[in-house]
Amino acid sequence: MKLEGKNLGSLHLKNPFIAAPVKTAYADLESHVNQRHLNYYENLAKGGVALIIIEPTAVLKSGREHPKQLCIDEDYCVEELSKITKVIHDNGSLACINLNHAGRAANPKASGGVVLAPSAIMCPSTMQTPKELTKQQIQEIVEAFGKAAARAKKAGFDAIEIQGGMGYLIAQFLKARTNKRTDEFGKDKLLFAKEVFEAVSNASGGLDLILRVSANEFIEDGICEDDNVALINLAKKYGVKAVHAGLGNACDTPLWYYSYVSTPTDKQINSFKKLKSLIDLPIIVDGRMGNPDRINALLKEGWIDFFGLGRSLVADQYFVNKLLNDEIDKIWYCGGCLQGCLYNVRSGIGLGCITNPFVDKKFFTKSEKKLKVCIVGGGPAGIACGIYARMKGYDATVFERKELGGQFILATKAPYKDAMQKPLNSLINEAKRMGVEFRLEEATYEKLKSINPDLVVIATGANSQIPNIKGIETQYVIDAFSFFEGTLKPRGKRVLVLGIGLIGREAIEILANEGFEVVGVDILSELTQDFTLARLKNNTNIKLFVGTGIEEFSNDGVFARQEDEVINLGKFDTVISSIGTKSNKTLYEQIKDKFSNVEIIGDAFKVADIYSATQSAYLLIDKY
Numbered sequence: 001m002k003l004e005g006k007n008l009g010s011l012h013l014k015n016p017f018i019a020a021p022v023k024t025a026y027a028d029l030e031s032h033v034n035q036r037h038l039n040y041y042e043n044l045a046k047g048g049v050a051l052i053i054i055e056p057t058a059v060l061k062s063g064r065e066h067p068k069q070l071c072i073d074e075d076y077c078v079e080e081l082s083k084i085t086k087v088i089h090d091n092g093s094l095a096c097i098n099l100n101h102a103g104r105a106a107n108p109k110a111s112g113g114v115v116l117a118p119s120a121i122m123c124p125s126t127m128q129t130p131k132e133l134t135k136q137q138i139q140e141i142v143e144a145f146g147k148a149a150a151r152a153k154k155a156g157f158d159a160i161e162i163q164g165g166m167g168y169l170i171a172q173f174l175k176a177r178t179n180k181r182t183d184e185f186g187k188d189k190l191l192f193a194k195e196v197f198e199a200v201s202n203a204s205g206g207l208d209l210i211l212r213v214s215a216n217e218f219i220e221d222g223i224c225e226d227d228n229v230a231l232i233n234l235a236k237k238y239g240v241k242a243v244h245a246g247l248g249n250a251c252d253t254p255l256w257y258y259s260y261v262s263t264p265t266d267k268q269i270n271s272f273k274k275l276k277s278l279i280d281l282p283i284i285v286d287g288r289m290g291n292p293d294r295i296n297a298l299l300k301e302g303w304i305d306f307f308g309l310g311r312s313l314v315a316d317q318y319f320v321n322k323l324l325n326d327e328i329d330k331i332w333y334c335g336g337c338l339q340g341c342l343y344n345v346r347s348g349i350g351l352g353c354i355t356n357p358f359v360d361k362k363f364f365t366k367s368e369k370k371l372k373v374c375i376v377g378g379g380p381a382g383i384a385c386g387i388y389a390r391m392k393g394y395d396a397t398v399f400e401r402k403e404l405g406g407q408f409i410l411a412t413k414a415p416y417k418d419a420m421q422k423p424l425n426s427l428i429n430e431a432k433r434m435g436v437e438f439r440l441e442e443a444t445y446e447k448l449k450s451i452n453p454d455l456v457v458i459a460t461g462a463n464s465q466i467p468n469i470k471g472i473e474t475q476y477v478i479d480a481f482s483f484f485e486g487t488l489k490p491r492g493k494r495v496l497v498l499g500i501g502l503i504g505r506e507a508i509e510i511l512a513n514e515g516f517e518v519v520g521v522d523i524l525s526e527l528t529q530d531f532t533l534a535r536l537k538n539n540t541n542i543k544l545f546v547g548t549g550i551e552e553f554s555n556d557g558v559f560a561r562q563e564d565e566v567i568n569l570g571k572f573d574t575v576i577s578s579i580g581t582k583s584n585k586t587l588y589e590q591i592k593d594k595f596s597n598v599e600i601i602g603d604a605f606k607v608a609d610i611y612s613a614t615q616s617a618y619l620l621i622d623k624y
């Protein structure tokens, strides 16, 4: 695909692709830049994207969303951030900083204990009720935006993006829903934005400015396209040269904010088109744009000025180069799962991707050693191990007795997860392209021996478990793998799902969508929150019991214990066991002493998720 460069304000962008701001959670608590940042931004810049809007940078600690978020509130931050601008410039891209104060979306653990907002209205995402900002605090934040702009210029950024949307502080001032003030900042809902624009514009030393907005928050009385017009026209007066549109907001509508796979693309495009028709500035649009067919179709329509790319550049920082060089079969596609990116940012592990362990690392280069690596198991750990071994120039053979993909295949069967087929295909295609030899047969000691390997890697995954509960043998029980593979089908009307972990909750949703009455139980009283669980809670076909252990299956029903109480859940036609899986170490135990190097990775070593599987493959090949 050949695409011309374009101007954004005074900047010349070599192509229409811009990296959208994505939290990394790589910094330390004092906001120092480290090697993970540098690897991430180096990979991004080398990958061909024209302009990189770096992760949101807080103008004050009180505006941090995450303890490991970068700040620009003190002078030492200039030196820190210069490391990022240097690595971006050295590798051929332009650098833009995203300046933000999160307001009520701030995390008290990161913001110094206090959360501040125009009014004391709870953020439904963090469940924190902020304190109403005093006028003095408002002025401090305005000044902080100005100082941040001056520091951004000194740090070598080419542009500044002001966060004016996505549910953060400027946006919180814009509507009565979040701004109930009776002073001048309540009467004139644009006043705070105006003061920030003025402060940034005066201090930015002529840098080009971009305004980030949420085209439509998709919540009652929230910001819509028409509301944005006044904000954008105001911003224009202060030198803003382009509008960067996302959707939803961090507090109320995170599904839209992250462009989760369940959000409809026609609604997305209609909103962006409407906003574009109302303004006369170039527009950058985000949300699952990392799809060559979609990019081609939208380019033909002609109304998009720049494409913002978030997760597609996390899954493959070289996406743009591959697209422009007509190497789309080499792209490592994003599956929209949010597991390696968002959930790892939230947990503090830091931005990653289920299929790309190199997000914050340097890619492997050819080794001087010549090794023969034999891998048993063609799931995500095994395939990834084959790819990384080939990167180092080793011979790699993968044995798989069933279908390539392992538990990754199950992930493609869950609701809204068909998009996961793309990263799975990318993984398999990359392995084949790199010259990994696949042998679709059972591995045995003799077969491995005949290859004379220097390294045997056991990636045999895990087996589904059925719990040993009194009376379970009287039930029609399906293990989770057989359910997802479709080899055993649920019967009757009522289904009991044992375990509400990642796999269990997906089984529950599939069953409820098919019309079954589903009861899910889990011994844990606190479940990991994700978008699937949020949907289950709103589905009337589903009842969830946490902190609940099944004691007995009997003719009178299923008896479960909740603390000191025993309850009867009634009778069920089918029981699905998703209580977890158990590492399959059979072959490992048989051969571990028969070769000089035998290693075990992925679920076969310790049951976890796809992210951990590919990471374990990375760590292993890094060692050799």
Ligand SMILES: Cc1cc2nc3c(=O)[nH]c(=O)nc-3n(C[C@H](O)[C@H](O)[C@H](O)COP(=O)(O)O)c2cc1C
Pocket (backbone or CB within 6 Å): 020, 021, 022, 023, 056, 166, 212, 246, 257, 258, 259, 286, 287, 288, 289, 290, 308, 309, 310, 311, 312, 341, 342, 345
């Ligand atoms: C882990 C993660 C963190 C994000 N953090 C921010 C943020 O702090 N500010 C912001 O404006 N957008 C943020 N976004 C939204 C992205 O910039 C982008 O709009 C969104 O992911 C949709 O684009 P995509 O489908 O290309 O990922 C974040 C997205 C992800 C996945």
Ligand code: SF4
Pocket (backbone or CB within 6 Å): 311, 312, 314, 315, 333, 334, 335, 336, 337, 338, 339, 340, 341, 342, 352, 353, 354, 355, 423
């Ligand atoms: S973890 Fe999932 S959503 Fe995030 S970048 Fe990777 S494939 Fe995409």
